[in-house]
Every structure is written in C-alpha cells, then in structure tokens.
Amino acid sequence: MSADSVTRQLTAEQVERFRRDGVVMLPTMFDRSWIDVLQAGLERHLQAPTQRARVWDRDDQGRTMFWDSMAWHNVAEYQQFVFQSCAAELAGRLMGSAAVNFYFDAVFVRSPGAQFETPWHQDEPYWSVRGHDTCTVWMPLVPVAAENALSFVPGSHLTDQIYEQYDFGRLNPDGKPDVDRSDFSAIAEADVPDIAADPNRFGVLSWDMEPGDCVVFNSRILHGGSGRLPDDRDLRVFTSKWLGDDVRIAFRSEGMDPDFSQIMTEYGLASGDRPGTELLPQIWSSN
C-alpha cells in the first residue's frame, strides 16, 4: 500500500475548525483497507499485549475496558499504518506544522455493553512531551453512535489551564489495582469541571461515526465521557499520537501516563530535546 495524500480531501474549513475548536471529525478519511489492516493488527496485539497494558475496568458481569500503548514495535500492521497511511500528513496539515513525528499508538477496547466512561481529561499533561502542536487521530474500527463516542469541549485547548491529572485506575469500580499507585502518590485530586452535569453549557461535541471516519483533536482539549455501550455493541478504537513543530521532550516529576521516560532516555532523548530517533520518528514534512 503506498502513502496516501490527504490534500484532496482536507478542506480549508476543516483546518479552520481544528484550529478554532481543537477538534474536527473527518468522515471517510481512511479506506476500508486501512481498517482491515488495523483490525488485523489489533487481533494480534490483543494476543500479546505490552507490559503497559491495563484493564481499566472489569465489572461484575465480566465486561471489560482494555487499554495498551506503544505496541507498534511488535505489530507490523500498526507500523504499516504509521509509516504509510495519510495520518501523519493529516496531523501536519491540521496543526500547520512543517514536520511531524510519531509519538505512540494507543488502543481502547470495550467489550459489548461495557459501561466504563472515559473520565474528562487533557492528554498533554500526562505525556513525556510538552507543546501545543500535538494531536491524536481517534479511529473507531466499528460503528459508534455519538452518545457512546468520545466527546470534546470545543475551544478548551486554547486556554492555559492545565487540570490536575486523574489516576484512571482509581476509578475502577471493581477495586482491582490496575495501576501502579506508587507512581501517583503525589498527585492531587482531579480538578476538571463537571462537564457531564451540563454538557450544553460546555458546547460538548461528539459524532456518529463509521469505520474510516476519524476525529483529530489537539492534546490539550478536554475530552472524555465516552464508552457506555448498549449490550449489543462493542467499541474498538485505534489512536495514533503526533508531534508538531513546537514540541519538546519533557520528563515531568510525577504522573506521566504512559510514562515513556525510561525508553526515551535509552534512545538518547532528554528533556528539552526535539522529538526524534527511531523511537519518535519523523514521518512527514511539508517540503
């Protein structure tokens, strides 16, 4: 499969929307063949998760919410997507960046009827990088209705407000220790506004989506609220995270999740560096 160009599909209005709202839904951006590639990759990935994999939720009916990240090293299909799909160019053109590096992949897999809602949060405060030019391409591999899909507070990426970070494992209703709490001892309670109490006030956005559609969002935007599924629906989401022009490596003193500081250090990356090396490869540039 050769690299796809997105220039024919991305409109000026979509770019403007991404910059203004911090999020844009792009219908039919990826061919069915890419969904098949990612589905095959996910099947293989689920057989051999990384050490970072967690079950964020497991309820008394056995319904689960599975998460894992940076699996691309072992999943050839994810590599194919990262290096050959239009995702990097899409990220670059939306962010207005001259070059785009890949950060990591993450999957969010809910079994049918799962009731676990992703807490409202921003991504960038968790990450081992800092910058405004960061984004996620969120791709459901199965159909999802707006009320079950990831939701966003438009414009919230433009404030300087960085909220306290959740320990996602703390929210598990089954009380199982899905997160190594020792990493989180210094973190205060989350201070995110109660968006669910009044979604209209916050102008919350979400969309009905089919495989091939994607949502691209800035990593500082407040997002969450997704994932309470009807009994006959599962939700399999592949996400890819991308880094643009103003991003620097930033090892934080606490709360990095996923914490890539060790592997980044092994690849010779240090706080203040530009992303690079084979770990965070440059995938696209505008010239």
Ligand SMILES: O=C(O)CCC(=O)C(=O)O
């Ligand atoms: O799909 C989800 O439930 C959460 C996705 C998310 O928070 C992310 O990709 O940053």
